[in-house]
Structures are given as C-alpha cells and as structure tokens.
Amino acid sequence: MLNRSQDFSAANFDDRTVILCDQCEKEYHVGCLRESGLCDLKELPKDKWFCCNECHKIYVALQNFASSGPEAIPASVLAALATKHAERGLSDSYRNDIRWRILNGKSRYPEHLLLLSRAAAIFRERFDPIVAKTGRDLIPVMVYG
Template sequence: MYMNELPSGNWFCSVDCGILNFILERLVECGPVKVPHSLTGLIKSTVGDANGIGITNSDMKWIVLRGKGVSDENRVLISQAVDIFHNCFNPIVDSITGSDFIPSMAYGETMGDSDFTGVHCAMLIIESKVITAGMFRVFGADVVELPIVATSETNQGKGYFQLFFNCFEKLLAYLKVKKMVVPAAEDVESMWIQKFGFQKVTPTQLREYRQTMTSMVAFQGTCLLEKEVVGPHGGATFQNGFCFRLSSV
C-alpha cells in the first residue's frame, strides 16, 4: 500500500521518534536549567571575572531552544549564538543558493534542498549572555548530529567547551540516544578524539549514514567522527520527560 500524498501536520517514522519530538518540545518549554555547582569544577577559577561583572559559577544555566518559531525573548539568545558561530568559523555558504548555512540552521529554516526545521540549539548562558552554544539534530534514538559548536572568543580556554560537552552528553543519555556524530576539521580532529573519546566513522558506516540520514550536514574538508553516548540511560518518559535536570551523577 502506498500513500498518494504526505500526511498533514507532524508525522514521524516511528513511535520512538514521536516521543523524542514530544520530549524535546517540553524541554524547550521548560526554559533555562541551573548548572549545579558539582559540574562547574571544569571551569577555571578566573571565570568569576570573565565578563567583568563579578559573575559566579552559580549563575550559569543550560537551555535548549528551537529556532523555528522561537519567541522574541529567546530570539536574542539565538542571535548571540549565531554571532559566536560567525566569529569562530569561516563563512559556511551553500554552493547552489549562495546563502549562509549558519542562520538558516539556527532559525530552523529551509534552504534549497536543505531542511533545518528539526534543528535545536543548546547553550550555556550567564545572565542572558551566551557563552557556549551548539546546534544539534536528533535522528531518532540511534544518532544525534552536532554540526556546529563554539565558545565566545572572550571565554575560550576557560573550560566552558568541556562543560558544555559534559552537559550535552547528559542530555543525550536522558533522551536515550545511542551515538553522537560531529563533522571535524583536520585541525581539531585530534581534540575530539583524544579529549572527548570520538573515533573516525568507518567508510561502511559513513555510507550507511548518508543513505539513511540524507539530511545529515556534510561540510567540505571535514571528517565525520562518532562516539557512543556515555551516562545513565532511560530518563526520558512521558511521566518525567517534561523537565531535564543536570546532575553530577
């Protein structure tokens, strides 16, 4: 039996995908979550003066946003994240449309043949100021891609990137996602492998990803890396999936 046309509204390839989407929507609605002091040991002691206004680790928060349909209040955070990405990366321009990938991804837009409506942005923020941000997209319970992640220039080298990754992996474990993949440029490939435990995707696995996850981002000059998600799994359910809380466990 074949469909004559696509169903109206949101539709998913499986029940699990529908549940993941539901939980991500609830996480966006929950707003910022305070990062517990037990996790902030990754930040160097000078962080209190990093922004020149006496901020302490206890002011640090974690938030997940979806660019498509973002509120005016949270649009400011998305805009800050876009600025960080533009400051840290060379322009990422689509060869066909000539458009910039970064804002299209951040705001969940469709650009040519690329559909970024399912992209979310996770952030570490201090008093409404984005410190580290990463755009990600979930491909069911098997894989999530993290194509772009960066820390603001004034806060680089202070441990924020590592803290972001720690929180992000906890989020994926909570969502019961098995693997994460990142497209790594040659100059940072060793960092992902040695510091964060990634490994190169085999040619066979890469072909499978490209065939089954056709919307996965592929940047020229990068190598795709993958990592098994580490952490306690099974936290995300309809009963307790409405709010994500970070912990040191």
C-alpha cells in the same frame, strides 16, 4: 511533510507521494509505507507525522525541553569548568550560574528570537564562515534549524 514530485497535488495523493518524518526527516514513499505495513496513509496528515514511536518520543521530549525555562548547569560541571580554567591560567571570574536552554528555531517569541540572534552572532564571531557551495551562509540555517 514534503513532496518532491513536480506533478503532485493534494488531490493526487498516491503511492508516489513522498513524506518526511517531522523528527528525523527521513523520506518515505506512501506506497512503501503501505507495502511494509508501517502506515496506511489515505491523505497527507494534517499535523505532524512520525515514522516510528521513537521519533515521536524524541520530538515530545525536545518540545518539553524547548518549552521549559533556562536550566542551571550542575555544580559538578561548573567545578570541572573551574578546574579547566585554572589549568589554563584563565580568570575564574566567570559566572557560577551558567544556564542552558533548548530553543526552537521556528519560535516566534521575541525573547527566543533575541537569544537565537545572539547565538548566530557568537558563531559568526568565533568561527570561520560556514558557506555552502551555493554561497548560502549555513550559520543561520544551523541556529534557526
């Protein structure tokens, strides 16, 4: 949830208050939500807030993926990788047990932080810098969300 009004305070929660969906990050004025009949908020939600059921379902599904362990890449995908490698004359010495995992960039589990740090390092090594006009490096923003 975010409010961009400079005169906002929790005590002055009103129709001008702007909140963000915790999944899609679309902005909504509380007054517009009230007028459209989508939601009648009386105060800032204490937990997550979603603009619709679909965003809530997506959030729950992603959280379930993030909390599960590494998933094996299906054999059919591994076979396609092997074919591509053979077509390009690359060694077929890659691992046959490639795994994937969705991580939450806000996770504080040490093993997650290590994996996220490795991902950021791979992006920096393999791609040209991604820098915003402000000079901010966007790779950590992308990796850590």
